[in-house]
Amino acid sequence: MSMIFIGGSCEIFELPEPAIARIGAMVAAEHCVLIGDAPGADAETQSLLAGYGYEHVGVFHAGKEPRYNLGDWAAYHVPSPEGAHGYRFxxxxxxxxxxxxxxxxxxxxxxxPGTAANVLRLAIANKPCVIYDLARGSMATTYNVQDWCAMLRHAGPDILRRAEARMKPDERLALPG
Structure with missing residues (x-):
């Protein structure tokens, strides 16, 4: 049973049909789903998984309680650094x-930029990540940092700068040149 980190942008309130189908395949294969507690893509995915009655889900949260835990799944509190706010929290x-x-x-x-940073975290560890890019209407898979750089070429320099601002020094060191 594989563990799959599902996430996405807080501004997404409807999952694309191919992502819904892929999540259905994950459920059928009984993979474990790791998901955050954010509004948007996280909550939409949780709603879908709760509708399936799926049990192999872990909800990760930084606050005292998850903001969203629509299936009453196991919740994993990961404390934030003292004084952290916003995305750092x-x-x-x-x-x-x-x-x-x-x-x-x-x-x-x-x-x-948060979703881009999460893709990079997986890419640094050479863990494949399927990305449904709603802005471009495309789907791609990253396997490494070079693939992540190619993904961000289409996003523009502002998104890259904002993603880099969210990275720890060791994550920035993984970037080429």
Whole structure:
């Protein structure tokens, strides 16, 4: 049974049909799903998994309680650094899901630097990640940092700068040149 980190942009409130089909295949294969507690893609995926009555789900959260845990699944609290706010408050749980996962699947709006950073975390560890890029209407798989760089070429320099701002120094060191 593989562990799959599913995530995506907070601005996505409807999963694309191919992502829904892939999640159905994960359920059929009884893979473990690691998911955050954010609104948007996380909550939409949780809703789908809860509708299946699926049990092999772990919800990772930084706050005292998950913001969303629609299937009443096991919840894993990952504390944030003291004084962390905004995306820094949630980054530790994202890093933990990437660390535990064997694979990833992200639903990306083409602009979310947090989703881009999660793909990079998987790429640094050479863990495949399927990305549904809603801005471009495409699907791609990253296997390594070079693939991640190719994914970001289409996003523009502002998204790259914002993604880099979310990275720890060791994550930035993994980037080429």
């Amino acid at each position: 949630h980054a530790a749980k994202d890093r933990e899901m990437a660390r535990r996962a064997d694979f990833g699947m992200m639903v990306w709006d083409g602009a979310s």
